Amino acid sequence: MNRSSNIKLLNYNKKYDFIIIGGGASGLGCALDASSRGYSVVLLEKFDFCKGTSSRSTKLIHGGVRYLEKGQIGLVYEALKERDILKKNASHLVKQIGFLIPVYNYFIKFYYYLGLKVYDFISGNLSFKKSKIVNRNSAIELVPNVAKEKLKGGVVYFDGQFDDSRLGIDIALTCESHNAILLNYMSVESLIKKNGKIKGVVANDSVNNNTFSVLGENVINATGVFSKSIMNMDSIKLESVIRPSQGVHLVIDKSFLKGSFGILVPKTSDGRVLFAIPWLDHVIIGTTDSIVDKPSFNPLATQNEINFILENIKNYLEVYPNKNDIKSVFVGLRPLVASNSNSKSKDLSRKHKILVSDSGLVSVIGGKWTTYRKMAEKVIDLTLKNTDLPFVKCNTSNLKIKNGLINIDFSKESLSDDFFLSKELIIHYVENEMALNLDDIMSRRSRCLFLNIKESIRIAPKVVQIMSKELFKDEVWVKDQLQSFYNLTNINKI
Secondary structure (H helix, E strand, C coil): CCHHHHHHHHCCCCEECEEEECCCHHHHHHHHHHHHCCCCEEEECCCCCCCCHHHCCCCEECCCHHHHHCCCHHHHHHHHHHHHHHHHHCCCCCEEEEEEEECCCHHHHHHHHHHHHHHHHHHCCCCCCCCEEECHHHHHHHCCCECCCCCCCEEEEEEEECCHHHHHHHHHHHHHHCCCEEECCEEEEEEEEECCEEEEEEEEECCCCEEEEEEECCEEECCHHHHHHHHHHCCCCCCCEEEEEEEEEEEEEHHHCCCCCEEEECCCCCCCCEEEEEECCEEEEECCCEECCCCCCCCCCCHHHHHHHHHHHCCCECCCCCHHHCCEEEEEEEEEEECCCCCCHHHCCCCCEEEECCCCCEEEECCCHHHHHHHHHHHHHHHHHCCCCCCCCCCHHHCCCCCCCCCCCCCCCECCCCCCCEHHHHHHHHHHCCCCCHHHHHHHHCCHHHHCHHHHHHHHHHHHHHHHHHHCCCHHHHHHHHHHHHHHHCCCCC
């Protein structure tokens, strides 16, 4: 992907079949669906691809075990089918991961086992291993650091794991292979209308401070928790309530599990899910589920949320982490949909909703990474029903996602011993993946900031110097980039 080349393409007075606002999971999914059907597509992202929630997920491709207990079988069924499709189409990123549900009560052991057999049955195939009951010794063998006092064994089940922002970039690369035009740091400022109908958007390039009028009658608002800001440009009343729910994740050393299996507790004392998951040679623990009044591009973890996770994980680990063991914190905002403002966050599902205004603006809210493909199919199908474009059937269920790192030499010298980030890889991100800022590389092209804040700060000066040479930037730019990055790393003080 080359940003300068893509901007030049916008200069042509062309009317696009689809204009997509938002470069997260939903927007990228819509761009891939539409472009792979043969329609002309332009996607505009205000910041960087997957800057928001789509890089801050729990890193799981899953059906949603907790939704079984709520009787949301249809939601689980769809997600499990999509889990298998994503594992097939992005096998370089989506891998099987095993979970132990440790139990300290025999009745609970069989209760969870029966629930997970339903989970297996709904899945209906052999893409993932089936769940099973394990005894005490087997549970300890799978997770050596599991809390052993009164341990009665557990239940093992399997789901999918992935690298969320890496998948986002690979989807963007796949979109471009189908002639879609994708641009980051391109903010939609207003909608172009004629006789009350949308005919395009006005966008500002925040890098070069240029304004573009992009023409197209089918405009899709896929901006997640920020969807209302685009809806307000359309001057419509919101038909349902977007309720951002904050999920906090803590990153700790892999020694706190001492194995390749994760721990999952389907329900803590307040009804939340608790987990400890191996990821990129580290462990993620979480999560919280707290309603926030106003969404932020850089959401903050509160001390209460951090303490909640640390206090609850104590019950399931023999040697448990404290605040000094936290290497990083990241926070995602789930774009949940509620029928009224009194709905509790933990009672809301991840089911998406599509809203179409009188002017033709299509807004998609809710959903999750696991179902991004199916959600996009529904959005494009619905949009096509209201246009004169010829209908072409969706084909993404059999569409392979490109591996953007397939030609990278991972034997090169790394700038860090804690994670891999070489000079060659940094240059690749700049030249081929539209990485413009230090944060783009440290947070999303690589996952350095998500794994270890202190180590990321240490290597940041080296990374930004390599970037400056590739982008032909001066020392003023270098200084500004470092200052912005240091401000970002101070957001979640532990």
